[in-house]
Amino acid sequence: xxxxxxxxxxxxxxxxxxxxxxxxxxxxxxxxxxxxxxxxxxxxxxxxxxxxxxxxxxxxxxxxxxxxxxxxxxxxxxxxxxxxxxxxxxxxxxxxxxxxxxxxxxxxxxxxxxxxxxxxxxxxxxxxxxxxxxxxxxxxxxxxxxxxxxxxxxxxxxxxxxxxxxxxxxxxxxxxxxxxxxxxxxxxxxxxxxxxxxxxxxxxxxxxxxxxxxxxxxxxxxxxxxxxxxxxxxxxxxxxxxxxxxxxxxxxxxxxxxxxxxxxxxxxxxxxxxxxxxxxxxxxxxxxxxxxxxxxxxxxxxxxxxxxxxxxxxxxxxxxxxxxxxxxxxxxxxxxxxxxxxxxxxxxxxxxxxxxxxxxxxxxxxxxxxxxxxxxxxxxxxxxxxxxxxxxxxxxxxxxxxxxxxxxxxxxxxxxxxxxxxxxxxxxxxxxxx
Amino acid sequence: xxxxxxxxxxxxxxxxxxxxxxxxxxxxxxxxxxxxxxxxxxxxxxxxxxxxxxxxxxxxxxxxxxxxxxxxxxxxxxxxxxxxxxxxxxxxxxxxxxxxxxxxxxxxxxxxxxxxxxxxxxxxxxxxxxxxxxxxxxxxxxxxxxxxxxxxxxxxxxxxxxxxxxxxxxxxxxxxxxxxxxxxxxxxxxxxxxxxxxxxxxxxxxxxxxxxxxxxxxxxxxxxxxxxxxxxxxxxxxxxxxxxxxxxxxxxxxxxxxxxxxxxxxxxxxxxxxxxxxxxxxxxxxxxxxxxxxxxxxxxxxxxxxxxxxxxxxxxxxxxxxxxxxxxxxxxxxxxxxxxxxxxxxxxxxxxxxxxxxxxxxxxxxxxxxxxxxxxxxxxxxxxxxxxxxxxxxxxxxxxxxxxxxxxxxxxxxxxxxxxxxxxxxxxxxxxxxxxxxxxxxxxxxxxxxxxxxxxxxxxxxxxxxxxxxxxxxxxxxxxxxxxxxxx
Numbered sequence: 001x002x003x004x005x006x007x008x009x010x011x012x013x014x015x016x017x018x019x020x021x022x023x024x025x026x027x028x029x030x031x032x033x034x035x036x037x038x039x040x041x042x043x044x045x046x047x048x049x050x051x052x053x054x055x056x057x058x059x060x061x062x063x064x065x066x067x068x069x070x071x072x073x074x075x076x077x078x079x080x081x082x083x084x085x086x087x088x089x090x091x092x093x094x095x096x097x098x099x100x101x102x103x104x105x106x107x108x109x110x111x112x113x114x115x116x117x118x119x120x121x122x123x124x125x126x127x128x129x130x131x132x133x134x135x136x137x138x139x140x141x142x143x144x145x146x147x148x149x150x151x152x153x154x155x156x157x158x159x160x161x162x163x164x165x166x167x168x169x170x171x172x173x174x175x176x177x178x179x180x181x182x183x184x185x186x187x188x189x190x191x192x193x194x195x196x197x198x199x200x201x202x203x204x205x206x207x208x209x210x211x212x213x214x215x216x217x218x219x220x221x222x223x224x225x226x227x228x229x230x231x232x233x234x235x236x237x238x239x240x241x242x243x244x245x246x247x248x249x250x251x252x253x254x255x256x257x258x259x260x261x262x263x264x265x266x267x268x269x270x271x272x273x274x275x276x277x278x279x280x281x282x283x284x285x286x287x288x289x290x291x292x293x294x295x296x297x298x299x300x301x302x303x304x305x306x307x308x309x310x311x312x313x314x315x316x317x318x319x320x321x322x323x324x325x326x327x328x329x330x331x332x333x334x335x336x337x338x339x340x341x342x343x344x345x346x347x348x349x350x351x352x353x354x355x356x357x358x359x360x361x362x363x364x365x366x367x368x369x370x371x372x373x374x375x376x377x378x379x380x381x382x383x384x385x386x387x388x389x390x391x392x393x394x395x396x397x398x399x400x401x402x403x404x405x406x407x408x409x410x411x412x413x414x415x416x417x418x419x420x421x422x423x424x425x426x427x428x429x430x431x432x433x434x
Numbered sequence: 435x436x437x438x439x440x441x442x443x444x445x446x447x448x449x450x451x452x453x454x455x456x457x458x459x460x461x462x463x464x465x466x467x468x469x470x471x472x473x474x475x476x477x478x479x480x481x482x483x484x485x486x487x488x489x490x491x492x493x494x495x496x497x498x499x500x501x502x503x504x505x506x507x508x509x510x511x512x513x514x515x516x517x518x519x520x521x522x523x524x525x526x527x528x529x530x531x532x533x534x535x536x537x538x539x540x541x542x543x544x545x546x547x548x549x550x551x552x553x554x555x556x557x558x559x560x561x562x563x564x565x566x567x568x569x570x571x572x573x574x575x576x577x578x579x580x581x582x583x584x585x586x587x588x589x590x591x592x593x594x595x596x597x598x599x600x601x602x603x604x605x606x607x608x609x610x611x612x613x614x615x616x617x618x619x620x621x622x623x624x625x626x627x628x629x630x631x632x633x634x635x636x637x638x639x640x641x642x643x644x645x646x647x648x649x650x651x652x653x654x655x656x657x658x659x660x661x662x663x664x665x666x667x668x669x670x671x672x673x674x675x676x677x678x679x680x681x682x683x684x685x686x687x688x689x690x691x692x693x694x695x696x697x698x699x700x701x702x703x704x705x706x707x708x709x710x711x712x713x714x715x716x717x718x719x720x721x722x723x724x725x726x727x728x729x730x731x732x733x734x735x736x737x738x739x740x741x742x743x744x745x746x747x748x749x750x751x752x753x754x755x756x757x758x759x760x761x762x763x764x765x766x767x768x769x770x771x772x773x774x775x776x777x778x779x780x781x782x783x784x785x786x787x788x789x790x791x792x793x794x795x796x797x798x799x800x801x802x803x804x805x806x807x808x809x810x811x812x813x814x815x816x817x818x819x820x821x822x823x824x825x826x827x828x829x830x831x832x833x834x835x836x837x838x839x840x841x842x843x844x845x846x847x848x849x850x851x852x853x854x855x856x857x858x859x860x861x862x863x864x865x866x867x868x869x870x871x872x873x874x875x876x877x878x879x880x881x882x883x884x885x886x887x888x889x890x891x892x893x894x895x896x897x898x899x900x901x902x903x904x905x906x907x908x909x910x911x912x913x914x915x916x917x918x919x920x921x922x
Contacts (some may be wrong), residue, residue, distance in 0.1 A: 014578040020580035020723045067718065091719060094652040104652060270748050273582045277572045297569070300515045300749055304733040308755035309589055312787040352787055356833065361841035363790065369589070370737045406756075 007234045008284030011224060015276045018221055019269055023075075025221060026068040026265070036204050041073045043202065047177045048081055049142045053169040055178040055199050056153065059185050059326060060206025063266025066181045067149065069206070074145065084142040086112045092150025098160045099123040102130065102168050105146075109133050127164060134174040144176040151180030155190035162191065166198035208263040214255070217265070219246065221272060222286065232295045234284070254291050261299055271298050303393050307401030312352055313362045315402065316341060318371065319415050321391050322398060331375060334363055334385040350411055360385065384430075551604050560593055561602065561766075562759030566752055570601055573748070574726075577607070577687040581726035583717045587734050588752025591792040594730045595695055597752075599669035607687055609668065613695035620709050627692065628654075631661040651712045655719055666692055666724045689724055697731035701738065710738065714747065754790045757782060762791065764799065776822050777806050780829065788837070798840040804834045 018024065026037075040056070047054045058066040078085050090107045095101035106126040110117035113133070121129070137144055146165060148154055154162055166173050180187065191199060211218065222242055224235045245251050258271055275294035279286050310318070320340040324332045338356060345353045354362075364384065366372045375388035393401075399416050402408050553571070557564050573584055586594045595613075602609045608629045617623035625644035629636070634645035648654050669688050702708045712719070717727050727747070735746050755763065761778055768774040781802060785795055806829050880888075 009576045013576055016575060016579045016581075020582060067840060091715075093715055094650075094655055094719070096708070100650060100652055100869055185841070254505060267746075270582060274573070274748055276577060297750070298748065300734075300738040300751060305751055305753065306734060311789050314791075342482055354788060357838045358788060358841045361794075365789065365791070368732065393869070 006281070006284070007230050008279070008281045009232075011230060011238065012276065012279055012281065014224070014228075014230075015222065019276065020063075021070050021272050022068050022266075022269065024217075025217065025269070026065045027072055036206060038068050039071060039100055039204055040069065041076065044073060044143075044145065044177055044179075045077055045080075047175065048077065048085065051138075051141055051178055053174060053177050054202070055166060055169060055201075056180070056202040056204060057187055058179065058181045058204050058206060059187060060183070061208065061264060062183045063262075063264035064205050064206040064338060070181070071178060079221060084140075085145060085271045086137070087145045087147065088112075089147045090149065090154075092148065096150075096153040096156055097124065098157060101154070101161045102126045102164075105130055109144075126410065130164075131168060133327050134168055138173040138175045141175065146176065146178045148178065151182040152184045152190055154180075154189045155187070155195075159192050159195050162195050163198070165193055170198060187355055189244060202321075209265060211255070211263075214259060214263065214268055215246065217268065218272070222276075238285055241287075242257045245286065245288055248288060250288050252289070253296050258295055258299070267298075271295065303312065303371070303397050304401050304404065306371060306392070307398070308405060309369070310366075310371070310405075311362065312412070313354055313359065314366055314404065315408070315412055316344075316350075316352065317359065317363055317366060318391070318393070318398060319412055320344065321372065321389070322395055322416065325391060325395075333388050334360065335426075337363070337389075343357065344415065348411060350409070352409065397423025442898070480677060551600065553604065556597075556600055556604055560597055561762040562755050563593055563597060563752070566593075566750065567597060567601065569750055570598070571605075573750075574601065574605060574607075578689060580723040581689070581691070583714070583727040583729065583747035584737055584750060585729045585731065585747040586750045586752060587731045589754055589791060590732055592752040594752050598693060598728060598730065607689060607691065608665070609691040609693060611693045611695065614699045615696040618653070618699070620654075620703060623655075623694075624648045624651075628657055628661060631658070631665055655712075655716075659720060659722070662690060662720070662722060664724060665723070689726055691726040691728060693728045695730045697729050698733045698737075714738075719900040755792065757786050757790075760786065760790065760792070761797065764796070772808075773807070774803070776825075777803055780806075780822075780826050781833075784833075788841070794840065798836065801836045801840060801920060802829065802832065805829055805836070875881065 028063055036058075040058070041055055043054055046052065058070065060066055074085070074087060077430065086109070088105050090101055090104060095104050102123050103121075103126055106121065106129050107117045109115075109130065118125075134144065165178055169176060169178060184190070185205075188196065188199065188203065219242075222228060225239050226232070226235055226239075228235070258268065261267075271291075271294050274297055275286070275290045278290040278293050280290075307315075317337060320337045321332070323344075324336060329336070338359060341353075341359065344350060363372075367374075367389075369382070371391070371393050372389050373392050375390045391398075395416070402413050402416055520643070551559075553567075556567055560567065574581065586598065588594055599611070610627055612626045612630075614623060617626045625646065627649055628634075628648060629645050632645045634640075636642040636644065646657055648657055666688065669686065669690070673686065673688060694713060697710070697713070701707065701711065703709055713729070729737055729747060734751075735749050761775075761782060763773055763780070765775060777799075781799065787797060789795065806825055809825060809828050815880055
């Protein structure tokens with residue numbers, strides 16, 4: 001790479017920052033009249049203009065744009081009604097503790113109103129402060145929007161925060177909106193009775209986008225703007241190639257495989273990001289190959305990958321465990337696995353037989369890789385050999401992994417496929433003849 | 435010099451942390467040392483793995499390791515220089531004299547002129563890792579381009595950390611490195627990240643305290659956001675100032691990268707996995723496109739079971755080295771490549787069936803190679819076919835015993851009580867008794883009552899805690915709690 005920035009590099013940087021800026025991506029899906037954007041905007045703006053309290057839950061699986069759509073709504077409303085909307089953001093991951101959450105609310109309200117926040121204030125002081133601020137806001141006809149991300153985590157303890165927030169919603173003097181976001185669809189069922197009765201039971205469901213939407217999204221993101229600093233002919237060829245590619249059957253196939261696994265927008269964005277990163281900088285255009293490699297690196301068969309990393313000895317141990325499970329032995333530990341290993345060794349005369357110490361180390365590796373795990377959390381001061389273990393990998397995966405494994409001993413595969421019984425019979429025959 | 439400064443920051447952190455918890459300090463110090471090694475010299479990959487090999491607890495590795503270090507010093511002047519530096523940074527008196535007001539760029543970037551490494555050098559330093567390096571370089575992209583969180587995973591000693599650090603050295607971009615092994619609780623982790631961002635160094639003048647006290651995730655995010663803002667702003671100012679001058683060569687730019695190493699350990703920190711979901715969500719929480727997050731872990735992303743689920747970062751797999759890769763890696767920095775390659779021909783294939791983990795193999799090979807060389811009178815002779823088979827015959831009987839020696843897994847008890855070496859020794863003896871193996875003779879005198887005490891501690895350690903309470907608590911602790919429960 002030399003110092004001179006080629007259009008390809010500039011385009012790459014442009015596309016990357018576009019993908020990373022998630023808010024702008026959702027802006028384009030907001031035009032439909034019944035979109036969540038419009039519904040949410042109606043609720044919040046209602047509260048702003050009519051001076052009433054509201055509460056709403058945004059539900060839907062992760063990465064479907066709850067946060068982004070909400071941000072867009074707030075951004076637009078702030079532009080529409082300047083200086084009368086304050087936003088308080090909480091996150092269940094950070095503030096699931098009630099005291100901590102109240103403190104954070106007080107802190108954000110302080111910085112919003114250029115007040116000095118006292119670190120020493122007790123939780124009680126902070127609650128009173130919050131109530132006072134809410135009252136003042138109501139009198140001044142200003143709206144506070146409380147955003148509770150990971151709403152389900154707030155419902156863990158005594159729900160004091162939720163109660164005091166939703167209780168404040170009941171009074172006429174305040175003017176606030178509580179917006180909860182959660183990936184649990186049953187989030188409102190987690191609430192206590194006293195909290196639930198104060199909640200408005202408005203819920204907006206965010207669904208993963210359909211294939212058509214995703215395709216539109218792709219076009220929206222990847223198309224380069226014509227009126228920009230890029231050379232004009234470069235942009236035209238880039239966009240033309242892109243649109244030709246979207247029509248290709250191969251590309252559609254890739255997109256289908258991607259969406260079959262997970263059609264949330266964030267997942268698609270990750271995929272796009274990798275694809276764009278793979279763009280060939282010399283030619284400067286995206287190709288189907290880029291998307292293909294991106295798909296492979298986004299959707300990895302994790303268990304199979306980690307099987308490929310195993311040594312032959314580790315595979316033997318896995319096979320032994322599998323055999324023990326086939327024999328319906330529901331609890332076993334390293335010692336029983338070793339007995340099985342020895343048994344296999346004795347009956348089939350395998351060449352790869354290692355001492356107990358060595359096998360134990362391999363066993364530890366498997367634990368580290370999390371292909372196997374301890375059956376229970378009890379007995380943590382026991383040695384590894386004596387604790388019950390279980391397989392974390394299905395027999396199908398194991399079989400598939402063995403097939404892909406380079407230089408896998410033939411016997412090991414036979415062990416798994418059950419052909420061994422035949423072989424054993426054969427061995428017995430041979431011995432009889434001898 | 436600049437590098438030394440950055441080295442000290444991390445080094446210091448461990449020391450302070452070590453003093454707070456004596457139990458882990460041996461481990462964490464070592465780890466940090468490794469990290470430093472990796473950062474400092476481009477050709478240490480081989481050596482670091484060796485150093486880490488000594489974590490596999492077999493007794494004879496330790497003296498050998500020293501030997502190796504000596505050897506390395508003799509071999510290359512560059513390494514020697516580095517060692518002295520590292521040792522200089524450990525003496526606090528020198529630090530204070532060297533003290534300069536830290537400037538941002540000096541601290542967050544590798545900035546030594548001589549240490550700029552080219553892409554080819556990267557490939558040659560890490561044999562068998564070209565794919566991963568290229569993929570990472572592509573993801574990091576040109577300067578000033580934003581990055582979605584990425585997640586590197588692969589078995590131990592597969593080069594994850596050192597490759598990432600070397601790539602940053604190659605790209606010359608500012609980054610922050612925090613290992614969850616050295617920072618073994620949330621507070622240390624948070625403070626270590628903040629210290630690096632705020633260019634704070636723990637030393638005697640500030641009583642080895644952190645820049646900010648921070649143990650709650652919520653505080654961390656607030657402080658992190660503030661300090662990141664500052665750093666990014668100063669980067670922006672800097673790039674404007676030197677924009678013309680430095681546009682010719684790559685480096686710095688407006689991005690700050692945060693690397694979290696050893697993520698798998700965070701899973702054991704807390705039961706409700708708050709910290710781990712916080713870290714994975716950090717990108718969404720911060721909403722700063724100028725911040726790139728990099729997670730490094732031994733385990734693949736599917737092993738992170740979170741009760742609330744999370745959006746997965748972009749995974750990058752570091753597979754185990756293949757046999758050919760291992761061959762190349764072990765041949766690097768050998769004094770006598772021909773002899774060693776004939777040695778590898780003999781042993782590598784079989785040992786790959788047991789493990790492909792470099793640090794274990796290197797310990798094992800070191801033992802075997804000594805045995806292998808025994809019949810040779812002088813080093814430097816190229817063995818012919820005849821000699822090779824002779825050597826092989828000599829080696830053969832040693833294979834199994836050294837395998838057993840190297841791969842011995844210490845008992846779980848021994849691991850727990852490692853802080854007290856003497857105790858461990860005794861415990862081991864006791865354990866062997868328990869297993870029915872012939873006990874080693876105790877080579878020192880012990881009074882009878884001491885022996886009884888030992889046996890009873892051993893028994894007590896194997897009992898569940900509740901049983902102890904029921905038997906020995908004079909107030910009958912167990913009963914009381916039961917009664918209370920019943921009343922509820």
